[in-house]
Amino acid sequence: MTTVQTLIDERDINRGLSSFARILDQKRWDDLPTVFARDLTFNYGSAGEQEGMQALEAQMRQYLDVCGGTQHLIGSILVNVDGDRAESRAYVQARHQRRDDPAGAIFDSTGEYRDRWERRPEGWRIVRRDAIWFLHSGDPGVLATEESQLG
Template sequence: MTTLQSLLDEREITRGLGHFARILDQKRWDDLTTVFAHDLAFNYGAGGEQEGIEALEEQMRQFLDVCGGTQHLIGSILVDVDGDRAESRAYVQARHQRRDDPVGAIFDSTGEYRDQWERRADGWRIVRRDAIWFLHSGDPAVLAAGEDQLG
């Protein structure tokens, strides 16, 4: 049975995903903790299993600090709330542009974020993320780290 609270929870989680996209595109690394728990576990692909907000920030910066503008589009969001825990699945399309080259090469990553959320004292936070990549296209040198992972 859907309750008003579960709809409000779903809305907060959906907004958290949108907020995450803007954090990446604006490179506001200090704001990662508004979406992710400090003790999260994650796997973005080639980097394998990792833990902690510091490791997540390091991974994001490794790719996004070396490229120019980005746009992360998150959609087709499905959220299932169960009390103080939730799961979400969301498609992601991430476009990355070469630094200082507004008409130059781009690199796109397309996939899905599979997240586990917990209601914490400061709101809903992702405690587990698995990024599943469907395809990459363009010039991986835009990221200066290859096409193995990112999003």
């Protein structure tokens, strides 16, 4: 039976996912702890298993600080709440544009975020994220650092 509290919890988790997309697109790295627990573990695929807020910020900055505008769309969200724990699955489509080239190359990533959440004193936080990538298209050089472009 769905309770009012469960609906509120689902809403809060949905808002957390929406906030995360905006944090990335606005490159507000200091706001990552409003969505993620500081003791989180995660796997975005490229660097394997990682843990902690510092590692998460480094992962995000590695790609997003070198590109121009981005838009992260998160949808088809499924949330299952069980007391002070929850799981969510959400599709993600991330568009990245080359820096200083508004009509230039883009790179798209499409996949799913599989998250485990815990209710903490500060609210719902992601304690585990697995990013499962379905496909990539476009120019991956959009996300390349200057050092990697030099050879």
